[in-house]
Amino acid sequence: MRQSQHERSRRWKKSEQSGDSKDRWMITYADLITLLLIFFIIMYGMSRLDVEKYELVTQSLQHTFSSGNSIIAGGNGILDGSQSPDIHEDPGSGSAEADQSNQNGEEPLSERELAFRKQEEELQDLMKRIEAYVKDNHLQDQIHVADLPKGISITLSDRFLFDTGKAELKQGSAKTMAKLASLFKQLDTVISIEGHTDNQPIVRASKFKDNWELSGERALSVLRFFLDKEKLDPQHFQYAGYADTRPTGDNTTAEGRQKNRRVEITVLRQLQQ
Template structure:
């Protein structure tokens, strides 16, 4: 075979080689056009069904409302009104009591409400009991004051209403006892005789407390300490009230406190005479909760008395 022939066959093979197919980059337009056509059809359908026949809609609404038990009213112009239906009641917001935590269970809320009511009732009972006890103690104080005034010893005692009850502070200095003495003076007996009738008429238990000032007793004296002196004074007052004035012994108790419960601090010069005293305590018969309210009632009464006195003195 000649070179010429081999060259001709090479050209034919080259001419017979097929050219690559051209890629169409615009095929997405077909899909996009189809999608737009479908969307247009959907909007047309939605628009057409939105034009509802009023009579058919009224009949449909009436049938639906009757199914849920709600009466329906149809107005002449084709509009429909219905009363509250089951669906409306389910969809309507629930009104919640502001005083109840919505996170609580019904049983817990009921228990909390019952507990709050019980506490309020107990508080009211304590207040009423305290007021009744205060009125009794205040009346006793007024009676003792009047008796001491009639006996010419109005300045022999001061008063205080505490949680314990009515405390009658009888000044020991130059009234009940002599210095470092526990024997009752004649003037002291007069003071106790004036107080005793009011104390005898009360149902309350009584406590007699002896107190001294902070000065130490004289070494070698009749009493070894202020404890002994204060206790002896309390016992002697108790015995006089029982044996001479006729108070029931089973209502009485005595205690000595030395200088541990002063009315005035030791730095006050008046403490030497004021802290030397015997306290006769008319013990409260109220409950502990009600007795705790007595100081507050006493403070209110004192404020009201001062206000009334100022009003009377104002021209």
Template sequence: MRVLPGAKRRRSEDVPPPGAPQWMTTYGDLITQILIFFVLLFALSNVDAKKFDLAITSVQGSLGILESGKSLIRGEFVEEGIAGENLFTGEQQERELRKLGDQILEIIEASGYKGVTVSIDERGLAVRFMEGALFDSGKADLKSEAIRLLDKIAPVLKQSQRPIRVEGHTDNVPIHTKEFPSNWELSTARAVNVLRYLVEKHEIPPQIISAAGYGEYHPIVPNDTAQNRSRNRRVEIIILSSSSIAQEPK
């Protein structure tokens, strides 16, 4: 090798290897791992346990781990800004509920029953029976036409295989009878009688159905006219949405 005049030849051991020193690689890896560790701690400290369980169940459902390969988790995450969960079940559940609602609506319209409506709300698919469609005023015994109506829609409720809640509601006019000391007893008795008929006659699994009596405290309209009070006296059969299922007592 030709050396310029006046230049000293450097020994090979004095020339540093190209790139960063080796200790910098180890140090960089260590800092990265520490950063990841603290990011994980922060993320885990903000995990909502309920939503974590919902996410896991949703993934299980999408993989067919649950019965029939369906998840019971609804698009709750989408409403709160996590759109991925909707990929698994949100749209599927809405289609399922609407299909069941259409079937029940066709039965009601073909049978000519009055005072029965079908709608979807935050609870799920709601089949609403005004008082006269199922019971006489102040009574909790199912009318004969009510039994015929329940016989027609029960197969649809059963095929859904989804949890069901039967809700009883009254207006705000007090009732004081030997059988029903208050509206609590009346609303609960009505819900329970519908439940028992569906379980005992149509063999809807008792594990998936429940009854609740709300008395006068969940009106759909103000109790300020006779017409409004008649609307508030009702029984509702709810095919529960997944967000409602998550709130049910285990």
């Protein structure tokens, strides 16, 4: 009798243990399902992009990298010494912006930050003046002004500046070019001049070998006007010709090719040293 009871007890314990071992896989399976659920919730949350915030971050990064002290140019990069908050100034020489920041309990702006703010105000004022000039002189179909992350872009049609296949400025464009020069004199930044063409090959009668020469000579003509006739500082300018490599219109249509033949003058968001 005792032996039978002992055997039954051993069998019950053995069956109980075997039952536990059979059910243990459910714990691992439940953990796996829970982790997968958490993973997909995280992936779903990351996939919901806030477009407005993304554009703000993108513009901020572009502004920072385009205006920083370039390592290639011999500087120290974005984190150069001029951005250090440890700037020793005469206590009586603080700007109105710094005083206002102190009153609000905020840290005062550095000299570089104040310079960027000043430049941005100048660029916005420049854009308003050019837009008003274009409107007053009914040049909307010849000159287009845009505020881009890299700076204020002024696009001039080749019909306004040049005769077909030539790189000499038309006499009728001198007034507008002189107006732009008068506005550029007030700025302390770099101005980029770029020549562009359509994809049509140069005719044999032309003195230019190809569209690369034509686009470069047209950009150079605009630069020469600012330097030779308007006596602007050459250190504030750069120029290049891109031929048909950067089209803005469809080269398969006459309207698109006309849009591609242009000179772009961009006042860069970039502080001079």
